[in-house]
Amino acid sequence: MKKIEEIVKIKQFKFLFYFRSILFFSVFSVLFSFYSMAQGNLLITPQRIVLEGNKQRDEITLVNSGQDTAYYSISFLQYNMTDDGSFEEVTEPLTGQKFADSYVRFFPRSVELAPGESQVVRLQLRRTPNMENGEYRSHLYFRAVPKEKPLGEEETVSDNNTIGIKLTPIFGISIPVIVRVGDIASSVVLSDVFVHKGENQQMPELTLVINREGEQSVYGDLNVEYISPGGKHFVVGTVRGIAVYTPNSLRRFSMPLNVPEEVDFSRGKLLVRYGSSSETKAKIFDETELDLK
Incomplete structure (x- = not known):
């Protein structure tokens, strides 16, 4: 992936920073309905996946509700929930924590959606003989890929005495994928x-x-x-x-x-x-x- 474009300017030793915005959302927001969730112009249905019992497969529907073609890469991330309900990316697994990404396949791994277009992402559970009883959880992350400028298009700099940083916002949305093995409660x-x-x-x-x-x-x-x-x-x-x-x-x-x-x-x-x-x-x-x- 190409690096996010940065344009540097200087003016009277003052610095203006436009911070990169990375927005995460999860199975995890309490203000959205059980059936769908949205971030930016991406609508996802459902907002969480649970594979248990005889259920080995499921589907996620993506819809581009915006007016421009959008590109998304799809991958698994691991998150811990804090006591207040917020999420932190896992640096070290907690005791007894199990992740689902090693046991769930999904396709496709990237999508291009025209305005109003939808795409189905299919998930399949791959059980292994050595899986322990318990709950496994990972988060499927849909990351917007910013549109690249055509070669030759450069940012116009009118004042060489200023410094600033311009970063393109990158939006993302994630939903939990849960696998349950055995008789748990x-x-x-x-x-x-x-x-x-x-x-x-x-x-x-x-x-x-x-x-x-x-x-x-x-x-x-x-x-x-x-x-x-x-x-x-x-x-x-x-x-x-x-x-x-x-x-x-x-x-x-x-x-x-x-x-x-x-x-x-x-x-x-x-x-x-x-x-x-x-x-x-x-x-x-x-x-x-x-x-x-």
């Missing part, structure tokens, strides 16, 4: 549930800890209902697609709550429920109540 407990005023001092904020045990990661939606002293229910908060990946044992999470006019947060209680997003296998991982006083 997990359990979830919600703890440290607390309500306090948010940064704007008007909209209250809920904080809690999602505690996970077992060999399997969990992925689901967090729903919060206010229950009045008279027994009326009001939905005051929903966040979809919250994951706690192995080998993490917990995730700290916070979310703003909507307060309808009928709701009085000085009394009543909150019902907090964390459950699977699947419509075919709906499951409540855990739920808890918080008395408001």
